[in-house]
Amino acid sequence: MKYVLVTGGVVSGLGKGVTASSIGLLLKACGLRVTSIKIDPYLNTDAGTMSPFEHGEVFVLDDGGEVDLDLGNYERFLDIKLTRDNNITTGKIYQSVLDNERKGDYLGKTVQVVPHITDAIQKWIERVALIPVDGKEGPADVCVIELGGTIGDIESMPFIEALGQFSYHVGPGNFCLIHVSLVPVLNVVGEQKTKPTQHSVRGLRGLGLTPNILACRSTKALEDNVKAKLSQFCHVAAENILTLYDVPNIWHIPLLLRDQKAHEAILKELNLIGEPDLQEWTARTRVYDILHEPVRIAMVGKYTGLSDSYLSVLKALLHASVACRRKLVVEWVAAGDLEDVTAKEAPDVYKNAWDLLKGSDGVLVPGGFGDRGVQGKILAAKYARENKVPFLGVCLGMQIAVIEFARSVLGLHDANSTEFDPETSYPCVIFMPEGSKTHMGGTMRLGSRRTFFKVPNCKSAKLYNNDSFVDERHRHRYEVNPNMVQQFENAGLSFVGRDETGQRMEIIELPSHPYFVGAQFHPEFKSRPGKPSALFLGLIAAASGQLDAVLQNYGHASKLLPNGIGNGKPTVKTYQNGNAIKSSNGSLNGVYSNGNDNGNGAHH
Numbered sequence: 001m002k003y004v005l006v007t008g009g010v011v012s013g014l015g016k017g018v019t020a021s022s023i024g025l026l027l028k029a030c031g032l033r034v035t036s037i038k039i040d041p042y043l044n045t046d047a048g049t050m051s052p053f054e055h056g057e058v059f060v061l062d063d064g065g066e067v068d069l070d071l072g073n074y075e076r077f078l079d080i081k082l083t084r085d086n087n088i089t090t091g092k093i094y095q096s097v098l099d100n101e102r103k104g105d106y107l108g109k110t111v112q113v114v115p116h117i118t119d120a121i122q123k124w125i126e127r128v129a130l131i132p133v134d135g136k137e138g139p140a141d142v143c144v145i146e147l148g149g150t151i152g153d154i155e156s157m158p159f160i161e162a163l164g165q166f167s168y169h170v171g172p173g174n175f176c177l178i179h180v181s182l183v184p185v186l187n188v189v190g191e192q193k194t195k196p197t198q199h200s201v202r203g204l205r206g207l208g209l210t211p212n213i214l215a216c217r218s219t220k221a222l223e224d225n226v227k228a229k230l231s232q233f234c235h236v237a238a239e240n241i242l243t244l245y246d247v248p249n250i251w252h253i254p255l256l257l258r259d260q261k262a263h264e265a266i267l268k269e270l271n272l273i274g275e276p277d278l279q280e281w282t283a284r285t286r287v288y289d290i291l292h293e294p295v296r297i298a299m300v301g302k303y304t305g306l307s308d309s310y311l312s313v314l315k316a317l318l319h320a321s322v323a324c325r326r327k328l329v330v331e332w333v334a335a336g337d338l339e340d341v342t343a344k345e346a347p348d349v350y351k352n353a354w355d356l357l358k359g360s361d362g363v364l365v366p367g368g369f370g371d372r373g374v375q376g377k378i379l380a381a382k383y384a385r386e387n388k389v390p391f392l393g394v395c396l397g398m399q400i401a402v403i404e405f406a407r408s409v410l411g412l413h414d415a416n417s418t419e420f421d422p423e424t425s426y427p428c429v430i431f432m433p434e435g436s437k438t439h440m441g442g443t444m445r446l447g448s449r450r451t452f453f454k455v456p457n458c459k460s461a462k463l464y465n466n467d468s469f470v471d472e473r474h475r476h477r478y479e480v481n482p483n484m485v486q487q488f489e490n491a492g493l494s495f496v497g498r499d500e501t502g503q504r505m506e507i508i509e510l511p512s513h514p515y516f517v518g519a520q521f522h523p524e525f526k527s528r529p530g531k532p533s534a535l536f537l538g539l540i541a542a543a544s545g546q547l548d549a550v551l552q553n554y555g556h557a558s559k560l561l562p563n564g565i566g567n568g569k570p571t572v573k574t575y576q577n578g579n580a581i582k583s584s585n586g587s588l589n590g591v592y593s594n595g596n597d598n599g600n601g602a603h604h
């Protein structure tokens with residue numbers, strides 16, 4: 001096993017996660033099998049209790065792990081499935097050491113950060129790196145480890161110490177350290193400043209870690225004299241200094257790294273050789289770049305201030321939009337703004353929210369917890385249902401659609417989820433824990449569960465390739481009340497997907513509507529560039545007038561689309577001096593070709 005460690009310096013928010021994922025992708029494109037580990041030095045044992053508003057979304061894995069959203073980037077870029085142990089936190093490490101201490105494993109010894117915590121970190125990394133994550137047998141070739149936070153943070157110290165020991169332990173040729181840093185440009189003089197990077201590399205060295213490669217965030221490519229200076233002061237060869245300059249979207253990062261020969265620098269440190277094949281990725285990025293016809297999706301959610309709160313939903317919308325050749329425009333609608341109280345208190349805000357909703361081609365109500373904005377989400381679902389606007393409800397979004405249907409169509413005016421009104425006379429969504437009803441911890445239905453299609457040939461079954469079942473990820477406590485299902489079905493709301501017992505409702509559909517679908521699970525977590533999630537593809541296809549064609553092809557968008565968008569003369573971007581320049585050697589064939597299904601645009 002070879003290891004690539006990615007650290008960050010100067011400031012947080014440099015896009016270290018995306019850089020690390022892109023490095024993984026570049027190595028994968030060289031024919032290597034890649035896995036990854038994200039280290040979060042905070043004390044929480046997992047991200048499950050952290051507010052999406054503060055920390056971005058909680059990403060959910062197949063095994064039910066609730067983890068940092070960076071693991072989502074790894075899964076999407078590398079098309080892998082990680083485990084909860086691929087996310088290390090200080091809390092997890094201390095918990096394991098303290099458990100061992102109580103079991104008597106260190107009897108007689110003083111338990112200390114060095115060596116006990118640092119040993120536990122190294123053993124954890126070695127153990128988890130061996131877990132296959134790409135569906136093949138046996139361990140990967142390379143493990144990309146991303147250390148969260150910034151060098152110098154107090155909480156990351158034990159990890160730095162452990163990783164320093166680890167690099168020595170695995171030895172030269174098996175370890176490559178990439179330090180992501182910032183080279184700011186001062187407006188007055190327009191000069192690229194190296195001092196912050198120098199300081200952060202010095203800090204890193206002082207802690208026992210020597211960077212092999214510097215990846216510098218900067219608005220433009222680094223000038224040669226700036227590279228020379230960094231090389232001299234940081235003791236890193238000039239060809240190992242890369243610039244992560246601003247690009248139109250993150251799909252460009254692996255290409256930018258490839259163009260700067262990052263793979264050569266990394267592979268050399270790891271005693272490996274290889275040339276990246278990024279044809280498919282390049283072509284898809286090119287398609288993304290030239291999209292111009294918009295598809296407008298209203299996101300009716302609770303957190304509209306921080307797009308990271310719904311990162312995977314946005315990515316799933318994007319993957320589907322690229323497959324449908326539409327430029328995604330997300331209209332953020334704060335659910336509360338649609339409510340009657342806002343009409344009174346802030347009429348302008350209310351009008352603006354409704355204008356956005358009414359101006360959109362499709363409506364998405366994402367998952368959520370707590371009752372803030374619930375009424376507004378119900379109004380959005382009602383609007384979409386009555387006006388035949390394509391609608392997708394995810395988790396809470398599906399529950400909202402059920403509540404709305406109960407109130408408007410069944411006439412049960414105070415119908416509600418017991419999450420929001422425990423006393424409701426029509427509890428159409430109820431607490432249905434899988435485990436204990438009394439013990440509050442661990443009552444969440446988490447991770448991969450199977451949904452069986454009860455109605456073959458319904459829209460969602462077709463989107464899922466007409467398979468008889470599908471495995472998707474869950475994160476919820478409440479479910480549609482099984483005792484009310486017959487009543488709903490009699491009135492035209494179809495529960496087309498259910499769990500193996502038939503008691504848990506997984507997918508709803510309104511057959512009389514162009515596209516009105518809800519899922520109790522979160523399909524967004526398994527969406528990939530080139531393999532958009534089925535139900536999201538359905539939403540975007542419906543919102544852009546392409547649903548019939550997609551359904552006829554059982555959810556395969558790629559077969560419908562013209563061969564080589566841009567008509568025969570596809571170009572691939574290469575980079576020079578921070579500017580994308582065009583070359584004509586690229587080809588779109590094999591990516592979005594017609595008829596020849598190689599997995600793109602299809603859901604498996």
Ligand code: GLN
Binds near residue numbers: 368370394476477
């Ligand atoms: N709050 C709802 C439940 O617990 C929905 C959860 C979600 O959307 N992730 O069932």
